[in-house]
Amino acid sequence: MIPGTFDYHRPTTVESAVALLLQLGEDARPLAGGHSLIPLMKTRLAAPEHLVDLGAIEGLHRVERIGDDVVIGAMTTQHSVINSSLLADLVPILRETALVIADPQIRYKGTIGGNCANGDPGNDMPALMQCLGASYTLTGTGGNRQVSARDFYLGAYETALAPGEILTEIRIPIPPTGHGYGYEKLKRKVGDYATAAAAVVITMAAGTCTSASIGLTNVSETPLWAAEAARILVGSTLDVATVDAAVAAAEAITTPASDMRGPAEYRTKMAGVMLRRALGRARVRATV
């Protein structure tokens, strides 16, 4: 399978990349790791006339703590996320999630920015970003703007990115020390997108849940932030009846497609099962 022809550009600064994208217009696309875009181009589902490779822009490969946030440059690979001790200490759910994305080879090239900007409901990072309350820095010729991950996804492959804009960094508020977390993903095999997956972050105090946030992957056209399900958990001891109610609330907002991963009803139920398991793990991990 051979992609259609295109012109290749390799800018070395964000400014020149966004200027190029704006100038080339609709026929141009940014290229990050290429592991979602190249498969689409090989099957000719995408045929951009210009690719603007972000790989030579230096400032986009970085992970740092800035105040109460961690800031991850868009071109940071999943492999670097997995191996970052800063992230393992401060936001360990990132590593847990990155490890269930695709396979080792794809994680060396696939970037966190590409995963979040792609807009494919099958991507694992977007629901996690919604769970963590992350915000994306979008850079255009006019400068930067911040968009919350919870507002960024408009539909399948439809995002808040304006023409000519690129996602340059992801800012994640550091969860409190002692928080519990879990990312649970049901997949048929290594390298498969989720049948359903759930990201959970909670805090506990004296046996009571004091805060909760939940994201769901691949059970709608967009990732889902399950605000109502999380609200039900807060103030409870995570007793069986409360967890049942939260799982029901999460299942209620899913609208999965029936596909080769199973019928819609099954995928909805699996979203519930993944949530239950992720929550169970988060609870064990939380310092009470």
Added chain:
Amino acid sequence: MTKSHIKVTINGKTVEALVEPRTLLIHFLREQQNLTGAHIGCDTGHCGACTVDMDEMSVKSCMTFAVQAHGASITTIEGVANADGTLSALQEGFRMMHGLQCGYCTPGMILRAHRLLQENPNPTEDEIRNGIAGNLCRCTGYVNIVKAIQYAAAKINGTPFQEAAE
């Protein structure tokens, strides 16, 4: 469409070439460089037969454009043997442990195992299996591939290895 000029180091040798931007790295290696060791299995990023080592990463070359390799250093199976032509520890391991049958997956398996052992010189069986999770083998059932990698790790580390091939 303009061709792009690229400069890459392949198995220690610097190569300059003009490529169409849409040329995939696997096609560049196989068709322009006559390095036919890396194979095309699935052409969709799943099987790992096309795996090469690029700037200390295991990369699926069917999912990478040759232009993205500009400035990179690449190792293919043709560059894996020792300088005197004898088999590398991994090649020897695959031979001694019967880690291959048809051999189609083998170049990708060896390049992936090479990077795995660079990053983790003494992996557990579980770490090996997770480490090669992006490489499919239709023949062996993986048991002897795992042993081949354990054999190589032991040889590199200078520790004993007694396991027999199954």
